[in-house]
Amino acid sequence: MAEQVRVGIVYEVQPEPPDPDQTVWLDAGAIRLGLEPRVVDPERLREAYAGDEAALAEIEANQPEGGFHDSGVSIHVLGSDDGHEYLRFDAFQDDPHYHYVKPSGNHNHWVPFDPISGGDILSFALRCLRERLDPMLRAAGGDAVADALDPASQAPVIDEIERRARALRDQSQNQT
Numbered sequence: 059m060a061e062q063v064r065v066g067i068v069y070e071v072q073p074e075p076p077d078p079d080q081t082v083w084l085d086a087g088a089i090r091l092g093l094e095p096r097v098v099d100p101e102r103l104r105e106a107y108a109g110d111e112a113a114l115a116e117i118e119a120n121q122p123e124g125g126f127h128d129s130g131v132s133i134h135v136l137g138s139d140d141g142h143e144y145l146r147f148d149a150f151q152d153d154p155h156y157h158y159v160k161p162s163g164n165h166n167h168w169v170p171f172d173p174i175s176g177g178d179i180l181s182f183a184l185r186c187l188r189e190r191l192d193p194m195l196r197a198a199g200g201d202a203v204a205d206a207l208d209p210a211s212q213a214p215v216i217d218e219i220e221r222r223a224r225a226l227r228d229q230s231q232n233q234t
Contacts, residue, residue, distance in 0.1 A: 066169035071113040073146055073157050073166055074106045076134050085138060086215035088206035092134035093219055095226050100125030128152045131223050133183050137203040144198040147183035154179035160199040180223055187216045
C-alpha cells in the first residue's frame, strides 16, 4: 500500500546538503544535531545541485516565480551511525517548514509550517526534538535510530542547540 501524504509535498530531490563551513555539529547519542544559518536563493541552489540536472529540474519546476528566496536557521537531525539526515527543521523567515527524509534517496517529504496555529517555528522544532523525536524519526524511516534514542544524552545537546539557534536568529534579526 502506498504511503498517504496528508500535508505537504513529497519530492524525489533531497534537501540541499548542509554547508560544512557553516554547520556546527553536536553529538547526542544515537543522533547528531547540526545547526546552520542559511540563505536560500536561486544561485545558491544552482551551485548546490550542480551536476544533478534531474534534481535541479525538479526544484526549478516547483519554485515560485523568481525562485526561492529565504533565510533563517536550519536544524539537521542525522543518525550517528549511518550519517543519514532523517529530519530537518528550516526556521525560515518567509516560508518555515520541515522535512522527513527517508533513506531511500528519493523521498523528501516537505511539510509547511503554519505560524498562525503553530506559533514560532524555532520553538516548534525544539519541542519536536524534546517530545516528538521518536515518532518523527520512525516516520522518516529511522526505526533503528529511534530504538537507540537516549533522552538523557540528548537533553543537554538540545539545550545547547536552542541557545545557539536563538542567538543566531537574534543576530540575523538585528542585522535587518
